[in-house]
Amino acid sequence: MVEKSGRPAYLQIVDDLRRQIDAGTLAPGDALPSIAQLCDRYDVSASVVKAAISVLRTKAIVVGQQGKGVFVSEAAIAIPSDDPEPELVSPGAAGEILDELAKVRRGLKDLGDRLTALESAVFQEPKRSR
Amino acid sequence: MVEKSGRPAYLQIVDDLRRQIDAGTLAPGDALPSIAQLCDRYDVSASVVKAAISVLRTKAIVVGQQGKGVFVSEAAIAIPSDDPEPELVSPGAAGEILDELAKVRRGLKDLGDRLTALESAVFQEPKRSR
DNA sequence: ATGGAACACTTGGCATTCTATGTTGTCAAT
DNA sequence: ATTGACAACATAGAATGCCAAGTGTTCCAT
Numbered sequence: 001m002v003e004k005s006g007r008p009a010y011l012q013i014v015d016d017l018r019r020q021i022d023a024g025t026l027a028p029g030d031a032l033p034s035i036a037q038l039c040d041r042y043d044v045s046a047s048v049v050k051a052a053i054s055v056l057r058t059k060a061i062v063v064g065q066q067g068k069g070v071f072v073s074e075a076a077i078a079i080p081s082d083d084p085e086p087e088l089v090s091p092g093a094a095g096e097i098l099d100e101l102a103k104v105r106r107g108l109k110d111l112g113d114r115l116t117a118l119e120s121a122v123f124q125e126p127k128r129s130r
Numbered sequence: 131m132v133e134k135s136g137r138p139a140y141l142q143i144v145d146d147l148r149r150q151i152d153a154g155t156l157a158p159g160d161a162l163p164s165i166a167q168l169c170d171r172y173d174v175s176a177s178v179v180k181a182a183i184s185v186l187r188t189k190a191i192v193v194g195q196q197g198k199g200v201f202v203s204e205a206a207i208a209i210p211s212d213d214p215e216p217e218l219v220s221p222g223a224a225g226e227i228l229d230e231l232a233k234v235r236r237g238l239k240d241l242g243d244r245l246t247a248l249e250s251a252v253f254q255e256p257k258r259s260r
Numbered sequence: 261a262t263g264g265a266a267c268a269c270t271t272g273g274c275a276t277t278c279t280a281t282g283t284t285g286t287c288a289a290t
Numbered sequence: 291a292t293t294g295a296c297a298a299c300a301t302a303g304a305a306t307g308c309c310a311a312g313t314g315t316t317c318c319a320t
Contacts, residue, residue, distance in 0.1 A: 008273060034300065045275050050302085054181070058188050066301045067282030138303060164270065175305045180272085196271045197312030 001042045009044050013052035016042075021061065021076055028076055031069040032062065131172045139174050143182035146172075151191065151206050158206055161199040162192065 001016075002009045020026045033041065038049045053070055056062040061076045073079075131146075132139045150156045163171065168179040183200055186192040191206045 010273080036299085047274060047276080051184070051273085053301090054184065055188050058185050064301055065282085066280095067284085068300065070301075140303080166269085177304060177306075181303085183271090194271055195312085196310095197314085198270065200271075
């Protein structure tokens with residue numbers, strides 16, 4: 001998979017994962033394939049995959065959880081793909097952001113309702129609070 | 131030099147170099163000590179120093195020049211030292227909106243986790259399925 | 261003296277190996 | 291049936307070794 005262009009392999013992997021995140025193939029909250037799987041997919045050693053993940057981690061695009069996996073950060077889509085410098089928000093983006101905010105709030109309310117119903121149905125123990 | 135605190139060695143070196151840059155000990159355009167010198171100074175292996183420099187490189191605080199050295203970026207001062215998340219610098223209210231969005235997303239993720247746990251708990255009960 | 265080879269030093273990239281630690285599923289013993 | 295041991299798998303950090311390639315110096319042969 002890694003093309004023998006001038007670009008280093010670990011940066012090619014960074015680009016590829018970044019593309020998948022932008023395309024929605026990897027949504028916020030999703031887990032990346034494991035390091036072993038990525039090694040297999042790109043046909044590189046673990047050090048290369050680790051280097052790629054390290055870049056994504058320092059950019060906060062991704063967060064690692066020991067023993068579980070590496071997960072796409074919730075705010076990953078808000079981080080510009082290329083950042084020569086921290087970019088300013090374009091004036092036209094406010095509407096999209098507000099849309100996103102409303103959408104997420106709806107999801108939050110829905111989840112809260114389902115959660116309350118489930119909790120009252122499952123937990124009859126008095127020690128259960130919240 | 132590297133303290134045996136919980137913080138990884140390569141991040142301690144990142145912090146230290148960052149401090150020196152902020153303090154002016156390392157001015158923009160200056161060269162960092164060579165990797166070998168940093169290995170000697172901090173009493174760590176080259177991989178740790180390389181990891182630290184890699185972090186500074188992806189943050190664009192520092193730029194490496196093959197065969198010559200690693201130099202403090204001209205714009206390093208403008209890059210905020212601490213970035214729990216590389217947040218977009220906010221012209222006006224956009225930053226607050228993004229703050230809200232990230233906050234709500236975190237809440238959404240937490241609720242989703244609780245819900246998943248509850249649902250799987252319910253699924254394991256033989257009396258009820260979905 | 262000048263050209264060029266040789267060498268030392270530098271960053272960058274990659275592989276391999278080890279240890280530590282966290283998570284999860286399985287499976288046997290109680 | 292519950293608990294506990296254990297194995298499998300995950301990320302994280304670190305050490306080491308190797309090679310490629312750019313830079314600078316030194317020093318010798320012409």
